[in-house]
Amino acid sequence: MGGNTRVLRKRRLCLALGLCLSCIAVPAFAGNTDGSIVGKTAAGATVTVTSPETGLTRTVVADDKGNYRFPYLPVGKYTLQAEKDGAAVGEPLAIRVSLGNATTVDVGEAVSLEAVKVTGTSVVSAVDVTSTEIATNVTREELRRLPVDQNVDSVATLAPGVNKGVAAFGGLSFGGSSVAENSFYVNGLNVTDFYNRNGFSEAPFAFYQEFQVKTGGYSVEFGRSTGGVVNAVVRSGSNDFHYGAELTTEPADWHSSAKDRYTSDGERYLAASRDEQSLTKLNLYASGPIVQDKLFFFLMYEGRDDRPRNTSDDGTVLTRNASDDGFWGTKFDWHINDKNLLELMAFSNKNSRTGDVYDYDFEAGERGAKTNEIYTDTGGRNWNLTWSSYLTNDFSMKLMYGKNERENFQRSLSDIECNRVVANNQIPSPGVPLGCTTNSAVISRNDDRKAMRADFEWTLGDHLLRFGLDREENTSDYNRYYPGPGAIYYNIYPGDTGDTIDNGGVIPEGYQGYVRARRYEIAGTFESIDSAYYLEDNWSITPNFLLNAGLRLDAFDNKDGAGRSYIKTDDMLAPRLGFSWDMHGDGTTKLYGNLGRYFLPVANVINIKQGGGLLDERTYYAFDGYDIVERDGSRYAIPRLGPQIGPVDDSQGDGTVGDLRSEVDRDIDPVYSDEAILGFQQMLDDKWSWGVSGTYRKLHNAVxxxxxxxxxxxxxxxxxxxxxxxxxxxxxxxxxxxxxxxxxxxxxxxxxxxxxxxxxxxxxxxxxxGWVKPNRSYKALEFQIDRAWDGKWALNASYTLSWSRGNAEGPVNSDTEFDDTGRTENFDDPWVNLGGAGYLPNDHRHQIKVRGTYALDDHWRLGGDFKALSGSPVTGFGVGNPYDATNYHSYFICVENCDGPSTERVYVRSPRGRYGRTPWTFDVGASIAWLTSLGDKGRLQVKFAVYNLFNQQHTIRVNQDLQTTIGDTVNDTFRQPIGFQSPRFAQLTVSADF
Structure with a gap:
């Protein structure tokens, strides 16, 4: 097998220069920004690991049983060598350390079992008997071989049991959870949206080096999630200078048109065929040493030209968007000495978009007059500083501090220039529209997270102790107000001279009606503090049996606009217990399991909308008719104000935060989930492995x-x-x-x-x-087979059979489109959720995923990705119930005497999923890539990928309102398809690396 051959013990590794695309279960004993190397050698031997890329060298001495460990190693390639009494123990080994994993290597005489030979460019997919969690690792190089769209969501859905949410507000569902229960990290910095917990701060693909998608059983250093975790690290510099460019283009002509949608009688209700998408990105990067073996840099800039256009559902409005803001990112690594490493990571994903709005004739495809401009600002700057230190041979430490910024501000010219005007229907019409905006609010928000954590590892004989703490201060600066000059909303009411109005004033002589000029504003700074301590013991009870026992103590403190604790929960003890049994003692067959509890913080949206300083200022004027105003060629009316009537009324809110003790439970409990996992994994040979696992999750509580x-x-x-x-x-x-x-x-x-x-x-x-208690259970069987990449081909296939059932999806409701986390309609009163148990919106009974790569020769590669997903339940929601008159969604429909008193109405139950499921969806991605050398050190890759190859546009979401008012009439649009698979599109990526 050539001069790079290494002889390795079969029982341990995903090794050499890469990790298999999706190891079925990966080790738990590594940090969230790096990895580790552990193993056995001769007792008292000196073991040295060296990075050929950066010169980083670390040395430890094996204990009296021959155990050694290198924690907190940056992701990358290493050479490992053991020596005793001046003589080499075994051969030097080429190792790759991957994110979140502990690579196990036995050296010298410890390698006594049947061995396999591995070339320096091969990868072995092996059973790792130290793992008690389930995760999927994907590297930058592996993604370049596959047709995976350039976003984190597409990477996460490679993992079994992870799917995109079914609601219009998107997101990811892990193991039946709602989309508002996940956490996202970049280089150890939590970048999860803490306002609504659906979304995260994202960087371009070219900035990342490796991803780890955790779907269950993750260790106590991770918390604040009852769904899943996406963990990523970014690229770094080395002793060699590198530079390159990557161009990605998706011309509008390479996007298939979306289908227009029609009712059964031929009436169009969704106009989509004239929507367009055009995207071009140019990425430039450079990396190398500032000081050889000591200080390294990685710099990247990406320019983007993103020009989508879309029509309104009825086809009367066209919006042309343009965004050309660039992204920048950087990483600096300072190897102070072999025992101390300092890392600085920073990036900015700040983006500004302008949308030009026009009147539109959809049938003719003609654009009319421009009516508005919409401005959207998102993103912000993110950075963190991390110090890793070997304090002694057995004791290591890592400290991190960082900031994550997210802006969200959308406004338009009409919001600046136009007040909202609404008139009672008894007021004579002026013959032109009232006001020039229908927007009811302008909202500006800046979210700022300060994150700090300390992590420690201490080896004590057969015990590896891991402990630490982390704290996050999450602050939202929020401002909500009405559009238009003075931020005033005008309501016009009828009245006669001498009438007394709401504030006690009297309409003066000569006026017929009055105007309420209302300022309704919520503004303030809202803070949440999330903190935790954790302790974990990894105990090798026998050479073949490992016990992992951990405790995490969480505390959440959400504060109101005055800085007082509003919702506070502490002393939340989250135990985690796992085991791994090397059944035959040779590392080829493993039985493992995990029990754990996970807590979910309260989103900041609750502080803001429930605990803010409300200004509700109402000034009343006599109504003196209308002024007709022209704007952009269109005429509209605004009220002419007569004399003020009575005093200004701010009794509903004077801008200060009142006593909120009557608005929140003093002893409120947090949302938490319990999880149990049992799995089996086996190697078939040096490349093939298979496994099966069962997962049970139960969500407790709702806030x-x-x-x-x-x-x-x-x-x-x-x-x-x-x-x-x-x-x-x-x-x-x-x-x-x-x-x-x-x-x-x-x-x-x-x-x-x-x-x-x-x-x-x-x-x-x-x-x-009274109310029923919320509940949600998830049961799944997961089967997976993996063939590791060996330079010729790779394959991963999985099948997940699952059930998600209960009366609460989680903090959001996908089936009724409630996306304010923790403020759903589900528990507004006891009747809303009466009879609401059944299969939940993220219940997909069957999930099939297959992906792989095949090298035709040294220059050509084919890639494929196939996903098949069964549909989600369709419920027919009614309004009202047999016991109470209510206007909320319910699991009952009225069938008789619906216009009479509530006690005489006749209802029948309409349970979850009664109307079947949405159809199966099938998605095929395909790619072909051509690679060639550019000189001695350069490489050119041209990759053409097609997503949704067969242009499937199946329904993924339908209207589930069977009745929209209390009555026996069925909603005409019930079960009407309203959400679909994205149409086929093609993407060309040309990258040159030197």
Whole structure:
């Protein structure tokens, strides 16, 4: 096999210069920005690992049993050599350290079992008997061989059990969880959107070196997630200078048209065929040494020309968008000495987009007058500084501090120039539109995370102790107001001279009507502090049996606009327990398992919308008719204001934060999930491995808004109002204890039995009703087979059979499009979720994924990616229920006497999933790449990829409102398809590396 042959023990490795595309289960004992090397050699031997790329050298001494360990090694290639008494123990070995993994290498006499030979350019997919978690690793080089679109979501969905969310607001669902339960890290910096927890700060593909997608059983250093974790590291410099460029282009002509959608009678309801997408990106990078063997840099800039255009659903409005902001990113590595490493990572994904809005004739394809400009600012700067240190042979430390910024601000010319105007239907029409905007709010938000953590590793004989702490300060600067000059919303009401209006004023003589000029603003700075401590013991009880036991202690503190704790939960103990059994003692067959608890923080949107400083200022004027104004060739009307009537009324909110004790449960409990995993894995030969695992997850609790309309005090008539609490549990709030109408003490309502008042059709009080407890369970069997890349071909195939069932999807509702995390409709009152148990929106019974690469020769490679996903349940939501008149979604439909009193209406249950499922979706990606050398050190790759090769545009989402009002009429648009697979598109990527 040539001069690069190495003889290695069969029992341990994914090794040599790469990691298999998707090891079925990967080791747990490594940091979140690096990896480690562990193994056995002669007792007392000196083991040295050296990076040929950077010169980094570290040395440890094996203990009296021959065990050695190198923690906190940067991802990359290494050479490992052991010596004892001045003589080499075994041969030098070429090793690749991958993200989040512990590569196990036995050296010299420790290698006593049947061996396999591995060339320096081969990869072995092996069983790792130190693993108790399930994750998928993908490197930059592996992605260049596959047809994977250039975004993190596409990488994450390579992993079994991970799918894109079914709702219009997108996101990723891990193991049946909602899209608002995941965490995303770049070089150890948490970049998850903490406002709504759906999304993250993303960098271009060319900035990343490796990804790890954790789908279950992850260690105690990771928390704040009841879904999954996507962990990534960025590229670094070395002792050799490198530079290059990558051009990616997706011309509009390479995008197939989306289909227009029509009702059964031929009426178009979705105009999409004239939408267009055009994208071009040019990426330039350079890396190398500033000081040889000491200080290294990586610099990257990406220019982007992104020009999508889209029509409104009815085809009357066309918006042409343009965005040409560039991305920059950098990484500096300072090897202070062989025991200390300092890393600085920074990038900016700040982006500004302008959308020109026109009137549009869809049938003719003709653009009319320009009516508006929309400006959208997103992204921000991100950076962190990490210090890794070997304090002793057995004790290591890593410290990190960083910041993550996310801006979200959308406004338009009409928002600047136009107030919103609405008139009562008794006010005579001016003959032209009222106002020149229909936007009800302008919202600006800047999210700023400060993150700090300390991680330690301490080897004590057969025990590896890992412990640390992390803290995040998440701050949102938020401002919401009405559009137009003065941020005023005008409402026009009828009235006669002498009439008394809402603020006690009287309409003056000569005027017929009045105008309410309203300022409604929420502004402030809202902070959440998430902190945790963790301790983990990895105990090798026998040479073949490993026990992993950990504890994580979480605390979440969400503060209101005045800086006071609003929702605070602490002392959240999350145990994790795992095992791995090397069944035959030769590393070829493994049984492993994991039990764990995971807690989810409360999103910042709750602080802002429930605990902000509200200004509700209402000024009243006499209505003196309309002024007709022209803007961009269009005429519109605004009210002419007469004299002010009465005082300014700010009784609903004066801009300050009031006493919120009556609006949040004093003893609120967090959302958490319990998980159990049992798996089996086996090597078939030096390249093939297969495995099967079973996963059970159960989500406990919900933090959501509930309307408490009755309390045990005051004969059941005590009204509390809207409260953030745990549905189905006792709720303690500041309320009226002596029935005098004033809040004066703490009251407790057991919401499993009470809290909602029931009345008959004549208004007589009938008693109270309580809430059901939220629940969600996920059960899955996962089968996977993997063939590692050997320079010729690679293959990974998986099948997941799963069930996701309960009465709560999670902090968001995909089927009813509620995306405010923790403020769903699900628990507004006890009737909303009555009879709501069943299969949940992210329940896909079958998932099949196959991907692979084949090298035709030294220059040509083929890549393929296939995904098949069964559909999600379709529910027919009604309005109201047999027990109470309500306007919320419900799992009942009215079939008789629907226009009569609520007590006479006849309802039937409409359970989850009663109307079948959306169809299966099939997605095929294909690529062909040509590679050639450019001189002695250069490489050129031209890759052409096609996504959704067969242009499948199957339905993935339908309208699930069976009834939209209390009545026996079925909604005409029920089950109408409203979401579809993206059309086929092609992508050309040309990259030159030197």
């Amino acid at each position: 959501d808004d509930m309307e408490i309309s009755a309390t045990p005090q005051c004969g059941g008539d005590g009204y509390v109002g809207w409260v953030m609490a745990n549905p189905g549990k006792p709720v303690t709030v500041w309320g009226d204890t002596d029935c005098d109408g004033n809040a004066d003490g703490w009251i407790t309502i057991d919401t499993s039995r009470e809290g909602w008042a029931m009345y008959d059709s004549e208004g007589n009080y009938l008693g109270q009703r």
